[in-house]
Amino acid sequence: MHLPARTAAVLYDLDGTLVDHDHAARAGVDAWCSSLGLPGNQWDRWSAIERLWFTRFENGEVSHLGQRIERCREFLGRPELSDGEALELYEYYLRVYRANWRAFPDARPSLDNALAAGLKVGILTNGAAAMQQAKMEGTGLWREGMVMCATVELGSPKPRPEAYLGALDRLGVRAAETVMVGDSWANDVEGARRAGLAAIHLVREGVSREPGPSVSSLDEIVWH
Numbered sequence: 001m002h003l004p005a006r007t008a009a010v011l012y013d014l015d016g017t018l019v020d021h022d023h024a025a026r027a028g029v030d031a032w033c034s035s036l037g038l039p040g041n042q043w044d045r046w047s048a049i050e051r052l053w054f055t056r057f058e059n060g061e062v063s064h065l066g067q068r069i070e071r072c073r074e075f076l077g078r079p080e081l082s083d084g085e086a087l088e089l090y091e092y093y094l095r096v097y098r099a100n101w102r103a104f105p106d107a108r109p110s111l112d113n114a115l116a117a118g119l120k121v122g123i124l125t126n127g128a129a130a131m132q133q134a135k136m137e138g139t140g141l142w143r144e145g146m147v148m149c150a151t152v153e154l155g156s157p158k159p160r161p162e163a164y165l166g167a168l169d170r171l172g173v174r175a176a177e178t179v180m181v182g183d184s185w186a187n188d189v190e191g192a193r194r195a196g197l198a199a200i201h202l203v204r205e206g207v208s209r210e211p212g213p214s215v216s217s218l219d220e221i222v223w224h
């Protein structure tokens with residue numbers, strides 16, 4: 001793993017890295033289906049639709065709000081829904097999703113370790129700032145001095161270089177002294193390295209299919 005000789009800052013991804021997004025999303029979609037009288041066990045389909053539309057958002061093909069609307073229309077098979085109707089339906093899913101946020105057990109110790117080592121700590125996420133801030137606070141992960149870098153507000157999502165550069169700017173550090181940590185190869189490793197940062201790939205389950213070293217837990221990373 002090629003880490004900077006002197007690390008000044010670390011950028012953590014949020015969903016799938018610090019907070020168990022899949023657990024909350026699965027609870028959300030199960031409750032949503034049951035409230036609408038739809039068949040259960042639709043997690044795989046929901047997850048595939050989420051990936052499809054979120055990637056379109058990351059590619060700049062649809063707005064952040066737009067991907068929510070389209071996910072709702074496609075999942076429910078109701079293309080005729082107005083934007084307002086889709087968002088209103090989606091709100092039920094979001095309520096249950098929010099109620100089921102939980103931090104991965106290694107998240108808090110890793111953040112505390114980074115702060116205690118004197119590093120600047122940023123959260124670089126493609127989610128929207130208000131929701132991601134609430135997620136950090138609701139799971140007890142938010143600490144004084146951390147910087148929320150939500151790309152919806154920065155203007156460019158990961159893996160576009162502007163996302164990382166915007167975060168570096170907010171933290172007041174250079175790419176060469178910063179490490180990005182996250183579970184997405186494209187967004188947290190490849191994109192970060194292209195922007196000049198070091199990066200650590202977190203693969204919580206299974207074996208990495210990507211080249212280079214990875215960690216299976218944040219506990220494996222010790223900040224100095």
Ligand SMILES: [Mg+2]
Binds near residue numbers: 013014015017183184
């Ligand atoms: Mg992630």
